[in-house]
Amino acid sequence: MIIIRYGEIGLKRKLRRKFENLLINNIKNTLKNQGFKVKISTEWGRIYIHSSDESIARISAGVFGVTSTSVAIETSTEIEDIKNKAVEIGERLIGSGKSFAVRARRTGKHDFTSMDVQRIVGAELKKKTGSKVNLSAPDVKIYIEVRDNRSFIYTSFIRGFGGLPVGSQERVLSIVNDGKSILSSWYALRRGCEIDLLISGDYNEFREILFPWAGYRDIEVIKSSGDLKKLLNDAFELDYRGVYCSASFEEINSLISDSLLRNRKMPVFFPLMPFNGGYIEEKIKIVRSYFKTKSRIGGT
Amino acid sequence: MIIIRYGEIGLKRKLRRKFENLLINNIKNTLKNQGFKVKISTEWGRIYIHSSDESIARISAGVFGVTSTSVAIETSTEIEDIKNKAVEIGERLIGSGKSFAVRARRTGKHDFTSMDVQRIVGAELKKKTGSKVNLSAPDVKIYIEVRDNRSFIYTSFIRGFGGLPVGSQERVLSIVNDGKSILSSWYALRRGCEIDLLISGDYNEFREILFPWAGYRDIEVIKSSGDLKKLLNDAFELDYRGVYCSASFEEINSLISDSLLRNRKMPVFFPLMPFNGGYIEEKIKIVRSYFKTKSRIGGT
Numbered sequence: 174m175i176i177i178r179y180g181e182i183g184l185k186r187k188l189r190r191k192f193e194n195l196l197i198n199n200i201k202n203t204l205k206n207q208g209f210k211v212k213i214s215t216e217w218g219r220i221y222i223h224s225s226d227e228s229i230a231r232i233s234a235g236v237f238g239v240t241s242t243s244v245a246i247e248t249s250t251e252i253e254d255i256k257n258k259a260v261e262i263g264e265r266l267i268g269s270g271k272s273f274a275v276r277a278r279r280t281g282k283h284d285f286t287s288m289d290v291q292r293i294v295g296a297e298l299k300k301k302t303g304s305k306v307n308l309s310a311p312d313v314k315i316y317i318e319v320r321d322n323r324s325f326i327y328t329s330f331i332r333g334f335g336g337l338p339v340g341s342q343e344r345v346l347s348i349v350n351d352g353k354s355i356l357s358s359w360y361a362l363r364r365g366c367e368i369d370l371l372i373s374g375d376y377n378e379f380r381e382i383l384f385p386w387a388g389y390r391d392i393e394v395i396k397s398s399g400d401l402k403k404l405l406n407d408a409f410e411l412d413y414r415g416v417y418c419s420a421s422f423e424e425i426n427s428l429i430s431d432s433l434l435r436n437r438k439m440p441v442f443f444p445l446m447p448f449n450g451g452y453i454e455e456k457i458k459i460v461r462s463y464f465k466t467k468s469r470i471g472g473t
Numbered sequence: 474m475i476i477i478r479y480g481e482i483g484l485k486r487k488l489r490r491k492f493e494n495l496l497i498n499n500i501k502n503t504l505k506n507q508g509f510k511v512k513i514s515t516e517w518g519r520i521y522i523h524s525s526d527e528s529i530a531r532i533s534a535g536v537f538g539v540t541s542t543s544v545a546i547e548t549s550t551e552i553e554d555i556k557n558k559a560v561e562i563g564e565r566l567i568g569s570g571k572s573f574a575v576r577a578r579r580t581g582k583h584d585f586t587s588m589d590v591q592r593i594v595g596a597e598l599k600k601k602t603g604s605k606v607n608l609s610a611p612d613v614k615i616y617i618e619v620r621d622n623r624s625f626i627y628t629s630f631i632r633g634f635g636g637l638p639v640g641s642q643e644r645v646l647s648i649v650n651d652g653k654s655i656l657s658s659w660y661a662l663r664r665g666c667e668i669d670l671l672i673s674g675d676y677n678e679f680r681e682i683l684f685p686w687a688g689y690r691d692i693e694v695i696k697s698s699g700d701l702k703k704l705l706n707d708a709f710e711l712d713y714r715g716v717y718c719s720a721s722f723e724e725i726n727s728l729i730s731d732s733l734l735r736n737r738k739m740p741v742f743f744p745l746m747p748f749n750g751g752y753i754e755e756k757i758k759i760v761r762s763y764f765k766t767k768s769r770i771g772g773t
Contacts, residue, residue, distance in 0.1 A: 190592060229697065272633075335749060336593075336722070337722075337723065337726070342726050342729070343729060344731075360722075360746070362746055363721040363722070363747075364725070364726070364746070365726065414729060415729060416735075421639065422636070422637075422663070422664040422665075425742075426637070426642050426664070426665065427663070429642070429714060429715060429740065430643075434715075434739075434740035435738050435739060435740070436738075438736075439733050439734075439735060440729065440734035440735070440741060441740060442725075442743065443742065444746050444747045445747075446660070446664070446742065446744050447660055447744045447745075447747070447748075448747075449635060
């Protein structure tokens with residue numbers, strides 16, 4: 174089973190339901206576009222995928238709104254079952270000389286506490302492997318979650334990118350005029366917006382790279398010929414709800430002195446403003462390579 | 474001597490001169506406000522402070538526009554002098570078992586190359602200390618810069634924050650309505666803008682914390698009573714060249730649906746948009762504690 178965790182979104186109950194449905198839809202479609210068909214189920218604050226495929230867990234972690242995923246083994250809430258499964262998993266990972274820790278959580282009614290689980294599983298693992306417990310910096314961590322009538326055991330987290338599910342916000346226009354634009358577009362998607370791209374120059378590949386990040390949505394491409402100022406003017410005429418731009422804080426200064434940012438009625442966002450070049454390069458690598466896409470974009 | 478390095482700013486010659494003068498002024502005044510009086514001199518692409526005080530180097534690294542500083546020993550361009558000074562410094566740092574590397578640069582006319590310097594100093598240090606050279610990951614690094622008729626030897630860099638000198642850009646209004654606002658204001662200063670603060674609630678201390686980051690400029694405080702939306706409306710009426718706001722990308726979504734960001738003629742910047750909470754907390758700590766200010770703000 175793959176456990177999918179998503180952010181606390183602090184929304185009213187009705188909006189929360191909408192958000193969750195959108196997120197599930199985006200996960201399903203992103204996986205489908207990568208060639209995976211899965212069964213998904215939900216529970217309060219959790220999404221489960223019926224699979225133990227590590228690459229499905231990784232792709233799911235790339236869907237905006239997801240904070241982390243884990244591949245877990247499911248078992249009953251009998252303490253014997255939990256112990257046996259956890260020890261089986263632990264034995265495989267705890268090689269000679271490796272330390273370990275057992276971390277248990279519990280919700281629902283059971284005749285043991287989470288401390289009991291930690292103690293019982295820890296003692297058995299120690300006996301079976303001869304390894305030491307190290308609570309502060311263990312080599313191997315065994316996580317056990319007991320929830321009502323099922324238990325999950327896992328040993329690692331795949332970190333997601335947070336954000337909001339694509340489609341939970343308005344559609345915006347993202348200006349693509351340099352290599353950094355792939356990252357400003359990514360931030361627009363991460364904010365939950367659908368995007369269209371206003372492209373100048375040779376950046377058509379960006380559509381395909383961004384497509385998996387967009388959940389299942391297609392991304393429209395509009396052409397422009399010109400520099401950043403021309404592109405901004407074109408964007409203002411298209412009247413989207415917002416414009417995304419990769420300009421750094423030095424470039425913004427010249428846009429301000431040209432009054433360009435004063436002559437329009439829509440907000441322009443510069444998500445890369447606070448960053449230095451090195452950080453931007455690292456992030457772009459992630460955006461480009463996270464999905465080794467087999468996407469079926471544009472029917473090809 | 475303290476060496477101050479600043480960013481490649483890609484500006485025309487005349488603007489570059491203005492930028493440099495502003496930077497020197499900001500360094501001088503920031504140091505003065507921290508209780509230090511210094512002598513500053515310049516050379517092509519470099520600023521020097523006539524001091525060997527580590528805390529002056531650290532404060533200077535906090536002036537926007539500065540990329541790094543180093544406390545250096547100055548000597549002549551005689552290879553004997555360079556060798557003796559470098560070995561003297563090296564001997565103090567290279568304890569038992571520590572590896573080292575010598576990194577030399579040279580500009581101007583001399584009868585030796587930078588490779589010669591590395592070889593001669595390295596050999597002597599090896600002989601005197603018995604330590605090993607390790608070029609890829611040395612414990613101690615000895616940097617030697619030979620420039621025309623003077624040489625500088627140093628062993629560490631204090632990293633600056635880059636950006637543009639405060640005052641090189643227009644004056645903007647920064648909205649202060651939560652703990653994060655100190656960071657959005659900081660980013661406005663880092664972009665080279667002067668700032669005034671539009672404050673709602675109990676954040677008057679922010680003025681004093683931000684003051685040293687502003688170079689020598691005073692920061693005006695305007696009061697507002699109200700939530701983020703009221704603050705934004707107040708800001709629009711004040712008609713600055715730009716508005717800075719700490720809203721996260723989730724908060725921005727509600728501002729967009731209220732059309733608030735469409736009904737004004739000035740750009741609104743959200744520099745914290747791309748960040749998660751953890752990163753923001755770390756940065757705020759730096760902004761709050763970098764200058765343990767003894768500033769003479771407001772004549773007190």
